[in-house]
Amino acid sequence: MPFDRDDQGRWQLGREGGHYCARIVHAGGDASGRELVAALARAADGASHIERYEGWMLEALHLDAGAVSGVRLRGCRGQGMREIEASDVVMATGGIGALFAATTNPPGADGAGLALALLAGAAARDLEFVQFHPTALDVPGMSPLPLVTEALRGAGAVLVDEGGARLMPLCIHWRTWHPATLSRAGSGRTSRPVAGPGWTPRC
Numbered sequence: 001m002p003f004d005r006d007d008q009g010r011w012q013l014g015r016e017g018g019h020y021c022a023r024i025v026h027a028g029g030d031a032s033g034r035e036l037v038a039a040l041a042r043a044a045d046g047a048s049h050i051e052r053y054e055g056w057m058l059e060a061l062h063l064d065a066g067a068v069s070g071v072r073l074r075g076c077r078g079q080g081m082r083e084i085e086a087s088d089v090v091m092a093t094g095g096i097g098a099l100f101a102a103t104t105n106p107p108g109a110d111g112a113g114l115a116l117a118l119l120a121g122a123a124a125r126d127l128e129f130v131q132f133h134p135t136a137l138d139v140p141g142m143s144p145l146p147l148v149t150e151a152l153r154g155a156g157a158v159l160v161d162e163g164g165a166r167l168m169p170l171c172i173h174w175r176t177w178h179p180a181t182l183s184r185a186g187s188g189r190t191s192r193p194v195a196g197p198g199w200t201p202r203c
């Protein structure tokens with residue numbers, strides 16, 4: 001995948017929130033995610049052993065004697081249904097961030113795949129770990145909310161509360177609080193520790 005480079009051919013590295021040095025590559029400016037998915041799709045389309053179905057939603061997992069034996073897909077554009085037999089099924093349907101009232105996650109991150117896997121008897125773990133992007137534009141009625149890039153904090157912007165007070169003013173806080181866990185709850189802001197005193201910020 002081609003990442004953005006400067007005149008001398010070096011990667012254009014940027015900072016994001018909490019970084020001590022520039023270490024983030026980009027592709028297509030701020031379209032890294034779209035470029036990444038497009039590169040993956042091109043690679044999959046060029047691989048003879050991969051058959052890719054775009055625009056189909058996993059609707060059910062078929063079970064045979066307690067084991068998953070196939071899937072049922074439904075076309076998102078009215079193409080009907082498709083049954084596929086499979087001896088092994090790997091679920092990669094993303095997270096559950098879209099279940100929250102205020103989110104920057106796409107609507108598809110609603111846990112439907114996880115629910116199907118649980119119904120089929122899969123074991124789940126660490127479901128309480130949901131990563132929140134710490135900054136979003138609070139536009140009433142809009143969902144998902146427009147994300148405010150972490151590159152802003154990498155460039156020097158700071159997080160403040162309603163009263164203008166810094167949320168993370170001291171370096172010591174970086175040892176026990178991670179910016180990615182900051183979230184809003186009601187009218188107040190909450191965050192929770194994700195690492196013990198031994199955790200040290202690194203770039």
Ligand SMILES: Cc1cc2nc3c(=O)[nH]c(=O)nc-3n(C[C@H](O)[C@H](O)[C@H](O)COP(=O)(O)OP(=O)(O)OC[C@H]3O[C@@H](n4cnc5c(N)ncnc54)[C@H](O)[C@@H]3O)c2cc1C
Nearest residue numbers: 056057058059092093094095104105106108109112113147
């Ligand atoms: C706005 C935003 C910005 C982000 N920015 C960054 C960043 O800068 N750097 C970074 O490292 N991470 C970033 N992340 C996090 C990163 O996108 C995720 O960690 C990553 O995409 C998770 O990959 P995944 O393959 O597990 O799930 P996903 O990328 O969510 O892929 C899951 C796929 O499964 C599909 N799916 C779900 N249910 C079904 C179903 N029933 N049938 C068929 N398909 C289904 C979904 O449509 C989706 O295409 C960002 C996330 C968001 C929301």
